[in-house]
Amino acid sequence: MVERFEVALNTPVGRLTTAIDVPTGLIPITAIVPVARRLGEEAAQLEIQHATEAGQAISCRIGCAACCRMLVPLSAPEAFALRDYVEQLPTDRRDLLLNRLGDTKDRIKRAGLWDRLNDVSEASKPIADEELDPINRSYYALRMPCPYLENELCSIYEARPAACRELLVTSPAELCQDLVQNPVTPLPVSMRISSILGLAWGTLTDSPPRLIPLPMALEWAERHEEESRRTWPGSALLDQVLDHMWRFLSQAFQTRSSEL
Template sequence: MVERFEVALNTPAGRLTTAIDVPTGFIPITAIVPVTRRLGEEASQLEVQRVIAAGQTISCRMGCAACCRMLVPLSAPEAFALREYVGQLPTDRRTLLFNRLGDTKDRVKREGLWDRLNDVAEAARPVPDEQLDPLNRAYYALRIPCPYLENEMCSIYEARPAACRELLVTSPAELCQDLVQNPVTPLPVSMRISSILGLVWGSLTNSPPRLIPLPIALEWAERHEEESRRTWPGSSLLDQVLDSMWRFLSQAFQKK
């Protein structure tokens, strides 16, 4: 059985109202990930409508994968959800994916970055930006295609991380060929869904909010499989998600 909730959120780009169905029983954290992402996407769509009304355009198009060389962060719930999704893929697709992941791991290890990625994922406290920025830049400098890309198309599009969904730009697409040197103009994001899910998971498990680099997400999720089996009341998980969203939105309004 499910319970329907009417959700209303005031965002800097307008008011978001929607209905959400949440199971009435106990559910794992992965069950709340799709709903949370949906709220993030609806908030993003309000931003898209706002910039279009202002005469701008979104440059991102299907097949444009310039940003798919960045080090993408996931929350723990997203990593668990990705592992579930990959586990349900047909065997041939899963084999190809694991081969690409293995190639990426070998390359990142040769460059001396693999252990640093694991250190971030397993950190006992949130890693400050001044430590993350050099790692992000070092990874991006390698220009490694995301292992989930197939012919420059996302092979896990419906399950892709929130950070990928949130990255839209209004600057010319060609500037994305070098996201460090070029003046790229991203669409404002009032709610970072990976951060919100990370905060929720940290609160539920009394652990630090952590962000897990995408190349190691499946390995991390496997190491922490037992944690992923824990369950909570569905309405309680939604309450925690909405509470974190309201905090993010409050900060976004303060910055305006």
């Protein structure tokens, strides 16, 4: 059984209205991940429309994977959802991915970053951007392709993290070859879905929001397998997600007002 909810969200670039079906029974946190991603993508479409009307164009194209060398953070719900996705893949596809993840882990270890990333994923309190920045820069300096990348295309496109979905740019594509040194112009994001899911998870479990680096997401999910089995009423999960979305949107309105 499912219950339909009519959702209306005011974003800085327009009003988002949609209908969402949520199971009425007890469900795991992973069941709400597609719902949150869908709302994030609909909000992104409003941003794209706004940029287009202002004479800007999105530079991102299929096969342009320059950003797939960055360190991508996942929330706990996304890590659990990714584990579930990989587990249901055909054996040959799953083994190929796991082998690439193993190679990536070895390279990160040789660079002296694996333990630092693990500390980030298991941090008992939020980590300041100032602490994360040198880790992000060290990882990006490796110019290491995402382990889920195949021939410059995402092999888990339908299950890719929210952070990947949200990174769109309006500056020339060639500038993305060096995202640190070049003046890249990202499309504004009014709702960061990974952060929203992480905050919702933290509220539900009375734990700190997690930033889980993509290369170790499956290992992290395995270590926290028992936590992933917890369930809540579907409406309660949706309420948590929407509550944090409204908070993000409120901040987005304030930020853009101050920029005018």
